[in-house]
Amino acid sequence: xxSVGLHLPTLSVQEGDNSIINCAYSNSASDYFIWxxxxxxxxxxxxxxxxxxxxxxxxQRVTVLLNKTVKHLSLQIAATQPGDxxxxxxxxxxxxxxNLFFGTGTRLTVIP
Amino acid sequence: KAGVTQTxxxxxxxxxxxxxxxCSPISGHRSVSWYQQTPGQGLQFLFEYFSETQRxxxxxxxxxxxxxxxxxxxxxxxxxxxxxxxxxxxxxSTLLTGSYEQYFGPGTRLTVT
Numbered sequence: 329x330x331s332v333g334l335h336l337p338t339l340s341v342q343e344g345d346n347s348i349i350n351c352a353y354s355n356s357a358s359d360y361f362i363w364x365x366x367x368x369x370x371x372x373x374x375x376x377x378x379x380x381x382x383x384x385x386x387x388q389r390v391t392v393l394l395n396k397t398v399k400h401l402s403l404q405i406a407a408t409q410p411g412d413x414x415x416x417x418x419x420x421x422x423x424x425x426x427n428l429f430f431g432t433g434t435r436l437t438v439i440p
Numbered sequence: 441k442a443g444v445t446q447t448x449x450x451x452x453x454x455x456x457x458x459x460x461x462x463c464s465p466i467s468g469h470r471s472v473s474w475y476q477q478t479p480g481q482g483l484q485f486l487f488e489y490f491s492e493t494q495r496x497x498x499x500x501x502x503x504x505x506x507x508x509x510x511x512x513x514x515x516x517x518x519x520x521x522x523x524x525x526x527x528x529x530x531x532x533s534t535l536l537t538g539s540y541e542q543y544f545g546p547g548t549r550l551t552v553t
Contacts, residue, residue: 360540371532372483377541421540426496427485430475433482
């Protein structure tokens with residue numbers, strides 16, 4: 329069936345290193361993708377988004393890459409900090425649907 | 441501007457009972473969506489309300505229902521609770537229906553025993 333999923337459920341990185349979180353999707357009718365960060369005890373927080381007609385978008389310390397050929401999305405965090413420790417979700421907006429479809433999440437742990 | 445608020449934050453119920461959760465969206469936002477979050481299934485869409493009307497519904501049984509009031513506040517209800525309903529229930533608000541930027545509340549942690 330169609331799904332939005334993640335390659336790795338957990339990721340540990342050293343403080344100061346770059347982090348890459350990956351996400352695979354299978355619905356080619358998706359026109360918009362979002363990365364969310366969820367800290368313990370909080371709801372998901374918007375990080376960055378990208379439309380399907382783009383392949384790269386940069387924010388503050390974060391970059392999202394979209395490869396529509398292989399239906400792959402990644403979130404790159406530069407100079408990872410302890411405050412980046414959280415669960416990261418990719419979500420997709422499918423054409424014709426108003427709701428978001430979320431992946432299961434990757435837990436990022438930053439080692440000081 | 442205040443964020444999305446959800447009450448209660450924690451709730452413990454027993455099987456067979458019913459529960460009502462409340463969500464107040466960001467001031468001026470008119471669309472409210474509800475999601476269920478569990479470790480095994482992740483975030484799953486329940487339904488969306490806009491202008492007091494359900495606009496979109498996920499794949500959940502009829503035991504899950506909701507409504508929206510004229511001030512955009514929303515409630516969701518789960519009847520005949522099952523153990524598998526234990527989850528974090530998240531509410532997200534957007535300015536208009538179909539808007540991509542959803543702002544989430546902290547959630548209500550429901551435990552069914």
